[in-house]
Amino acid sequence: MSRIGKKPVELPKGVTAEIKGQTIEVKGPKGTRSFTATDDVDLVLEEGSVAVKPRGTTKRARQQWGMTRSMVENLATGVSTGFKKELEIQGVGYRANMQGNVLKLALGYSHDVNFEVPEGVTITAPKQTEIVVEGIDQQLVGQVAANIREWRKPEPYKGKGIRYKGEFVFRKEGKKK
Incomplete structure (x- = not known):
């Protein structure tokens, strides 16, 4: 049962x-x-x-x-109550801000990433290093957060990238002389 x-x-x-x-x-x-x-x-x-x-x-x-x-x-x-996913950005010069219905992400590429906010989800950037995705559809909220995170996943050496709030990133030791 x-x-x-x-x-x-x-x-x-x-x-x-x-x-x-x-x-x-x-x-x-x-x-x-x-x-x-x-x-x-x-x-x-x-x-x-x-x-x-x-x-x-x-x-x-x-x-x-x-x-x-x-x-x-x-x-x-x-x-x-709705559903909420919080993302945090780590890295020098990495930042996010909302401009109308577009999330602008500076992630170390030669250009800014423009992420269109889909219908049914609201995205806010309370700080330059935080992104909050909210909505009433759990699957849609999780998928939008995963799509944003996919632009720059956290890398294991310095931990730079977009991660979920509270996510543990396994760190590796770098090269030795």
Whole structure:
């Protein structure tokens, strides 16, 4: 049995859910999100919570059970509090700033990198060495943060580059004379 799937998803205050067939639509103060579940699970709306139940004992039904419950929980969390990824930039001359809907990154290349902010995500640069990516879709927030980090991943010798806040970068010892 799925340990994750067994627990019902509690809906936070101000969040409502509506089930139509296999589609669940969750509305909250930050927006509206929806998810369509596979035919292997049933979605049941109980008072203040959503329960996910498998339709059989097949391996696929058990896999979808826990995954669907996690997706519904992410919908509820996204529309109530949202998701946030913080990035930090390390390196001499490396900096970031927002200009309208474009994130300008100076990362040691011969030109500045212009990163267009996709719809559904807000990016802020509170300091020149910090980037904050926020939104209601966890997958989109994580993908945008990964795309920004990909421009200059942290290197192992000096640690220069863009890293997630709190990320450990394994350091190597340089050449010796």
